[in-house]
Amino acid sequence: MVEGTKKRNRVFDYFCEEDQFAGGVAWCAGCPLELTARFVPQVLGKNMVIVGTPGCAAPVLHGQNVGAWHKLAYMASVMTGVPSKATGLSRYYNRIGQDATVVCFTGDGCATDVGFQPLSGAAERREKIIYLAYDNEGYMNTGNQRSSATPLGAATTTTPVGKISRGKQTISKNMPLIMLMHRPSYMATATLSHLEDFAKKLKKAQEKVKEGFVYLHVFSPCPVGWRINSNMSIEVCRNAVRTNYFPLWEAEDGKPRLTLEVANPKPVVELTKLMRKFSHYKEEDMANLQKAVDERYALIKSLCDAYK
Amino acid sequence: MVSAQKGQVRVITGNAVGAYGAMLCRPEVVAAYPITPQSEIAELLSQFKADGVLDGEYVEVEGENSAMNVVLAASVAGARTFTATSSYGLVFMYDALQETSGFRAPVVMVNANRETPGIHAVSSGQQDLISARDTGWIQIIVENDQEILDQIIMAYRLAEDYDIQLPIMVNYDGFYLSYLAEAVEIPNIEDVDAFLAPLKQQPERQKLVPGVAIGCGTHGMEMGYVEARYKHCQALERVKGKVDEIDKAFGDYFGRYYGGQIEEYRTDDADIVILASGSATGTVRTVIDTKREQGIKVGLIKLRLFRPFPAERLIGVLKGKKAIGVIDRSLCFGWKYGPMCMELRALSPEIGPAPILSYIDGLANLDITVPHIGRVIDEVSAAAQGKPYQEVTWIPMEE
Numbered sequence: 001m002v003e004g005t006k007k008r009n010r011v012f013d014y015f016c017e018e019d020q021f022a023g024g025v026a027w028c029a030g031c032p033l034e035l036t037a038r039f040v041p042q043v044l045g046k047n048m049v050i051v052g053t054p055g056c057a058a059p060v061l062h063g064q065n066v067g068a069w070h071k072l073a074y075m076a077s078v079m080t081g082v083p084s085k086a087t088g089l090s091r092y093y094n095r096i097g098q099d100a101t102v103v104c105f106t107g108d109g110c111a112t113d114v115g116f117q118p119l120s121g122a123a124e125r126r127e128k129i130i131y132l133a134y135d136n137e138g139y140m141n142t143g144n145q146r147s148s149a150t151p152l153g154a155a156t157t158t159t160p161v162g163k164i165s166r167g168k169q170t171i172s173k174n175m176p177l178i179m180l181m182h183r184p185s186y187m188a189t190a191t192l193s194h195l196e197d198f199a200k201k202l203k204k205a206q207e208k209v210k211e212g213f214v215y216l217h218v219f220s221p222c223p224v225g226w227r228i229n230s231n232m233s234i235e236v237c238r239n240a241v242r243t244n245y246f247p248l249w250e251a252e253d254g255k256p257r258l259t260l261e262v263a264n265p266k267p268v269v270e271l272t273k274l275m276r277k278f279s280h281y282k283e284e285d286m287a288n289l290q291k292a293v294d295e296r297y298a299l300i301k302s303l304c305d306a307y308k
Numbered sequence: 309m310v311s312a313q314k315g316q317v318r319v320i321t322g323n324a325v326g327a328y329g330a331m332l333c334r335p336e337v338v339a340a341y342p343i344t345p346q347s348e349i350a351e352l353l354s355q356f357k358a359d360g361v362l363d364g365e366y367v368e369v370e371g372e373n374s375a376m377n378v379v380l381a382a383s384v385a386g387a388r389t390f391t392a393t394s395s396y397g398l399v400f401m402y403d404a405l406q407e408t409s410g411f412r413a414p415v416v417m418v419n420a421n422r423e424t425p426g427i428h429a430v431s432s433g434q435q436d437l438i439s440a441r442d443t444g445w446i447q448i449i450v451e452n453d454q455e456i457l458d459q460i461i462m463a464y465r466l467a468e469d470y471d472i473q474l475p476i477m478v479n480y481d482g483f484y485l486s487y488l489a490e491a492v493e494i495p496n497i498e499d500v501d502a503f504l505a506p507l508k509q510q511p512e513r514q515k516l517v518p519g520v521a522i523g524c525g526t527h528g529m530e531m532g533y534v535e536a537r538y539k540h541c542q543a544l545e546r547v548k549g550k551v552d553e554i555d556k557a558f559g560d561y562f563g564r565y566y567g568g569q570i571e572e573y574r575t576d577d578a579d580i581v582i583l584a585s586g587s588a589t590g591t592v593r594t595v596i597d598t599k600r601e602q603g604i605k606v607g608l609i610k611l612r613l614f615r616p617f618p619a620e621r622l623i624g625v626l627k628g629k630k631a632i633g634v635i636d637r638s639l640c641f642g643w644k645y646g647p648m649c650m651e652l653r654a655l656s657p658e659i660g661p662a663p664i665l666s667y668i669d670g671l672a673n674l675d676i677t678v679p680h681i682g683r684v685i686d687e688v689s690a691a692a693q694g695k696p697y698q699e700v701t702w703i704p705m706e707e
Contacts, residue, residue: 047518051381063526073518075384076525078403081377084369088381088389091365092337093518096386100518118377121370 014199015042024068026059030223030230032192032237033057033134039195040103040132041072043202048101049073049093051086053115055107056141056222057134079110083122086129094128101130101206108135108149112173123182126212130205133175133215136222144225148173152292153285154277156225161280171292176217177300180251185212188250188259191219193238197248197259208252219246227276239271244297255307256300268293312499312562318492322485323348325453325492326392326418326478329460331362332500333416335390337382339367339375341397344430345482346420349392364388372397376404376415383413384524386515388464391415394482395422395436402443408475409444409540411525414467414513415475416460420482421586421637423672431673432483434586434638437614438647444540446476446547447615449585450566453490456480458564461500462554470510471546479614481587481637483673495562503561544616551613569618571610574600575625578607580688583652584635585611588676592635595681604689617651623658630692631663633684637670644700663691669703 020041027034033056041048050072052061062076063069077085086102093100111119111133119131138156139145145158152171155161159168180187186208190198198218205214221228221236228236240246241260245268248260268290272278281289320328326349330338338357340350356362365382369375372393379389393401398419408415423429424436437447446466450459456478463476480486516524528536552568559565573593575581584592589610599606609625611618626632636646643650649666656664667684670676680703691697 049516049518061523061526063523069521069523071521073516073520074523074526075381075516076523077377078407080373081380081404081407084374084377085381087367087369087374088337088339088378088383088387089385089516091367091378092382092385092387095336095365098518117371118374121374124370125368 009195011195011199014196014203017042017045020046020072021060021070022068026068027056028224030233031056032220032233033136035192036134036218036220037061037105039198040202043199044101044103044206046072047099048103049075049089050103050105051075051077051082051089052105053077053079053082053107053110054141055079055110056136057105057107058141061105079106079114081118082106082110082115083118083127083129083131086131087122087125087127090128101209102128104129104131106133107140108133108137108175109139109147112148112175120182123179123184123213123215126185128209128212130209130214130216132218134218134220135175136220136225137172138222138225140222140225144222149175152289153281155280156277166280166285174296176215176249179215179217180254180256182213183254184215185209186214186250186252189217189219189246189248191237191241191246191248193234193241194248194260201250204250204252221275225277228274232274236271236274239266239274242266243268243271243293245271245293247297247300249300249304256304257307258301258304312502313496315493315495315499318494319489320453320492321348321487321489322453322456322480323420323487324352325456326460327352327356328494329457330390330416330418331356332495332497333390333461333464333504334363334388336364336387337367337379338362338364338390339369339378340392341369341372341375343372343394343397345422345486346392346394346397346418348486349418372400373404376401376408379415380404380408380411380413383415384411384516388468389415390417392418392420394420396425398436399424399439402440405440405443405445407525410536412473412540413475414473416463416467417475417477418456418460419477419479420486421479422482429672432481433671434479434481437477437479438638438640440477441615441647444474444544445615446474446544447479448476448613449479449611451587451589451610453485453488453492454564455566456485457492457494458558458562458566461495461503462558464504465507465554466547466550468507469550470513472543472550473513474540474543474547479586484587499562503558547616548613548618548620566612567610569613569621570625571612572625573608573610575607575609577605579605579630580632580685580692581607581609581626581629582633582635582681582684582688583609583611583648585614585648586637588635588637588670591676591678592681595678595685599682599685604685606685606689611648614648619655622652623655626655626659626662628660629662631665631688633665633667633688635667635669635676635684637676639668663697665691665697666700667703668701671704674704
C-alpha cells in the first residue's frame with residue numbers, strides 16, 4: 001500500500017502515552033477488556049494508579065501472568081474495597097500535591113453488586129476518583145455467572161435454561177442512571193466501536209475528576225461467556241449502540257446529554273443474533289427484551305431532552 | 309533524650325482519650341464510622357477537624373469496611389493513618405483487616421471491645437478482638453484511660469518501625485473504659501513529635517507512587533506468597549522485643565512504664581499466678597493484695613500483647629509456678645477453655661506440669677467482681693496444693 005493513502009484515525013490525536021501493557025498478556029482472544037485496558041492509559045497518561053479486583057482484569061493487572069505485565073502503579077483489592085482504597089490514595093496524593101489520576105477498574109459484578117456500597121459512598125462524598133466499570137454483563141472470570149448487570153432472559157451458568165425457567169428472570173440494573181442520581185462531576189457510557197467518543201469522554205473525565213467523582217460505564221462483550229466469535233467483539237459493541245441497547249450518553253455536572261443519537265435504531269435482534277447467550281429465545285422473549293430496551297432508552301432520552 | 313514536659317491533666321472518657329491520642333500523633337488520613345461504644349471518637353475527631361486542630365484528611369465513610377480500606381490505601385501511599393471501631397464494625401472489616409496486614413500497612417486502629425454478632429449484645433466483652441486474632445495484626449490490650457493514650461502514641465512508633473511495618477489494634481474494654489471519665493495527663497504535642505521523631509531517621513518504607521511500575525497486594529504466586537507470609541511472621545516475632553524496647557523508651561521520656569508485652573505484679577515470689585487482661589486487672593491487683601495479707605502467695609500477669617503472643621516472657625515468669633488461673637472475657641468456640649487459656653496451654657511443655665484453670669467471666673457487661681476473683685484465687689491455690697479442681701468454670705453460670 002502506498003504510504004498516506006489511508007486516513008489516520010483521529011483517535012490517535014487523543015493519545016499522550018505509549019501502550020503500557022506488554023504483548024502476550026493473559027486475556028482471552030478478542031476480549032474488549034484488553035483493548036480498553038490498553039486504551040485508557042494511552043489517553044489518560046501513565047501518571048495513573050489503578051485499583052482493581054479479582055475479576056477478568058486480574059490475570060494481567062494482578063500480575064498472575066508474570067511473564068507479560070504492565071508498567072502502571074497498581075493496587076489490588078477485594079471487590080468490597082475498591083472506591084474506598086481509591087479514596088485513601090486520592091486524598092493523600094492531593095494532600096501532598098502528588099500529581100495522580102486514581103482509576104478504579106472493575107467489572108460490572110463489583111460495580112453493581114458486591115462493591116456497590118463503597119461506590120455509592122465515594123460518589124456521594126464526591127471523591128476525586130475515576131471509576132471505570134467494564135460491563136460484560138456477569139461474572140465472566142469465574143465462569144459466566146449472573147450479576148445484576150445481566151440482561152433479561154440471558155442464559156448464564158446461574159440463570160440456565162431449563163424446563164421450568166429460561167435464563168435470567170429480571171432486567172439489569174440501569175447502572176449509569178443510578179450513578180447519575182448521585183450527581184457526579186461527570187458520568188458517561190462508552191464502548192470500543194466508538195473510539196473517538198470514548199477518548200473524548202476519558203479526556204473530559206480527567207478534567208472533571210479535579211472537581212469530584214467520575215463514573216464511566218464501558219460496554220465490554222465477553223466472547224467466551226456470551227459465545228461470540230472472537231473476531232466479532234467490536235461488531236457486537238457497534239450493534240449494541242445501533243439498537244439503542246447501549247445508548248452513548250454522558251452527564252456533565254448532572255446534565256444528561258446523548259453523545260450519539262441513532263437515526264434509525266435497529267431491532268435488538270440485530271444484536272442478539274450475534275451471540276449465543278440468547279439462542280434459546282422465542283419470539284415472545286425477544287419482544288420482552290425489546291420492550292425493556294425501548295423503555296430504558298425512552299427514559300434516558302426524555303431526561304436528556306429535558307436538559308436540552 | 310531528656311524528659312517530656314508535664315502535660316495537661318484532664319478528666320475525660322476513654323473514647324475522648326482515644327481521639328486525643330490519635331490527634332497528638334498528627335495522622336494525615338483518618339476515616340471512621342460510628343458504632344457503639346466507639347462513636348464519641350468519630351465525633352470528636354470530626355470536631356477536631358472542624359476546629360482545625362486536626363490537620364489531616366477526615367473521611368466520613370459509609371461503613372467500617374470502607375474505613376479500613378481508606379486508611380489501608382492511604383497508608384500504602386505513605387500516609388500516617390488512624391481509624392477506630394468496635395465489634396460489628398470490626399467483623400465488617402474482616403477482609404480489609406487481612407489486606408491491611410498482608411499489604412504491611414502500618415495502620416493504627418483503636419478497638420473499643422464489645423461482644424460480636426449472633427446474639428445482639430450492646431455490651432462489653434473481648435470477643436471482637438478474639439475474632440480478629442488470625443488476621444495478622446498486632447493486638448494490644450490496655451487497662452485504663454491513661455494507658456489508652458500512651459499506647460496509641462507507642463503504637464505509631466511500633467507500627468511504622470522499618471523492621472515491623474504492620475498494623476496495630478489498640479484494644480480497650482468498651483463501656484467500662486469508653487464511657488469512664490478519669491484523670492488523664494495529655495502530653496504536649498511537641499513532646500509526642502519528639503518521641504516519634506526517631507522514625508524519621510529510619511529508611512523510607514516502600515510506597516505506591518503514580519508513574520512507577522509497582523503492584524501492591526498482587527498475586528503472590530507460589531513462592532512469592534510463601535516468602536511474603538514468611539516475612540510477615542518474622543516481623544511479628546520482632547514485635548515482641550520492640551514492644552518492650554518502646555515501652556522502656558516511653559517510660560524514660562514520659563515517666564510512665566507499662567511492662568511492655570506483659571505487666572508482672574507480685575509474681576517474683578508467687579506460688580500461683582492469675583493471668584488477666586484489660587480493665588479487670590485493676591480489681592485483680594486489689595484482690596491479690598488482700599489474699600497476700602491472708603498468706604496466699606499469688607501474683608498477676610496482665611497480658612498486654614495478645615498478638616504476637618508473648619510466649620518467651622510468659623514462660624520466664626510462669627516456669628515452676630505451682631498453679632495458674634486464666635480469666636477470659638471471651639470464648640473459644642470449639643475448645644472448652646477460654647481463648648487466652650488455650651493459648652497459654654500451648655506453652656505447657658515449657659512452663660511445667662502446673663494445673664491451668666480456665667475461668668470464663670465478664671461476658672456481656674457482667675462484672676468481674678472482687679468475690680469472683682477471690683474465688684478464682686482460692687481454687688487455684690487449692691489446685692496448687694494437689695487438691696482436685698475443675699478445668700473450666702463459667703463463673704456467671706455457677707452463681
